[in-house]
Amino acid sequence: MEIEHRNNITVVGDPQGRPVVLAHGFGCDQNMWRLTVPALAEKHRVVLFDYVGSGRSDPSAFSEDRYASLDGYAQDVVEVCEALDLRDAVFVGHSVSAMTGVLAADAVPERIGALVMVAPSPRYIDDEGYRGGFSAGDIDELLASLESNYLGWSSAMAPMIMGNPERPELGEELTDSFCATDPDMARVFARTTFLSDSRDDLEKVTVPTLVLECAQDVIAPRGVGAFVHRAIPGSTLVTLDTTGHCPHLSAPEATNEAITGFLAGLR
Template structure:
C-alpha cells in the first residue's frame, strides 16, 4: 500500500510501483482533498488531525479485505501509517517510512528543521498566495537543482490541489507533533532517509530510528525530500531488500 505525501497524489509512485506489481497486490489511493479524490467527502472535523487520515487508511484496508499489509508512506504519510498501525496493529506486517518527520518544529534538543515562526510564515504565505508558495517551495522540497523538471512536476502537483484543501492539510501536516506516538508503534519499520533533505533532515530520521526499536535506518546517497521521484532505483532496491 503506497501513500503519497503532502500536495501529491498516487501518480508520484509511478517509478517505483512497477517493480512490485508482479509479486504483490498493490494498492494506490489519493487522500481526501488530493488528486482525484471526492472533495465532497472532506470533513474539517474528521481531518483536523492526522488520525482522520489514518482512519481512512484503515477503512481502505478493511474495504479491500487486506491483511499483513506493507505500508509505504512518503513524508507525512509515514506518521499517518504509524498511527494506523498503532490503532490496528494486526493489519500491518511492516512499514516503510520515506523522509518521516514526527514534528517539523525545533523543540529544545529536538531538531525538526524549522522554527515555529518559520512554519507560521510558510503557512501564511500559502494562505495568501498558493501559486507563489508552490513556486518557491517545490525546488526546496525536491532538491536536485540540476534536474529542474522534477521541481516543475512537484510545483504543478501543488498548484492543481484545491487551495482550501491544500491550506488545511498543510496546517495539519506542519503543525502536527507525533513524537509521543512513536513509542506505541511496534510494527517492523524501515526508515529511508536522504543524506540531504531540507524538509526532514538527517537528525529527524535518526530520532525516529532511536524511538522505534523494531526499525532499520538506511541513509541513501540521495538529495531532496522525494527520492521516489529523484532516485527511484535505490528506493525500490531498499524496499525490496527489507520486505
C-alpha cells in the same frame, strides 16, 4: 464500493502477493509512486489511493474538522484497508504519511504488519533536544504565505522541497502537483502536517519498520531519521545518497532497492 471511489483506489500487481499500500505526502497524489510500482508489482498486491482532498479523490467527502488532525488521514488509511479486507499489509508512507501509517497500524494491527517510512518527520518544528528543521516562526511564516497566495507559495516551495536543481523537471512536476490541489483543502492539510507532533506515537510501533532518509533534505534534515530509528525498537535506518525530500522520484532505483530488500526479509 464507496471508499474505492472516495479515495480513488487503484490495485495492481500479484493478487496473491502480500499487500503493499503506497501513501503519498502533502500536495501529492498516487501518481508520485509510478516509478516504484513496477518494482513491487511482480511479487506484491500493490494498493494506491489518494487522501480525501488530494489527487482524484472525491472532494465532496472532505471535512475540515476530520482532516484538521493526522487522525483523519489515518482513518482514510484504515478505511481503505478495511474496504479491501487487507491483512498483514506493508504500509509505505512518504513524508507526513509515514506518521499516518504509525497511527493506522496502531488502530488496526491485524491489517498493517510492517512499515516503510520514506523521508519521515514526526515533528517539523524544533524543540528542546530535537531538531525538526524549522523554528516556530518559520512555520508561521510558511503557513501565512501559503494561505495568502497558495499558487505562488507552491511555485516557490515545490522546487526547494524536491531539491536536485540540476533536474528542474522534478521541481516542475511537484509544482504542478501542488497547484492541482484545491487551495482550501491544501491549507488544511498543510496546517495539519507542519503543526503536527507525532513523536510520542513512535513508541507504539511494534511491527518491522524501515526508515529511509535522504543525505540532504530541507524538510526532514539528517538527524530526524536517526531520531525516528531510535524511537522505534528494532527498526532499520537506511540513508540514501541523494538530495531532496522525494527520493522515490529523484532516486527511484536506490529507493526501490531499499524497499524491496526490506520486503524480502519479512516473514
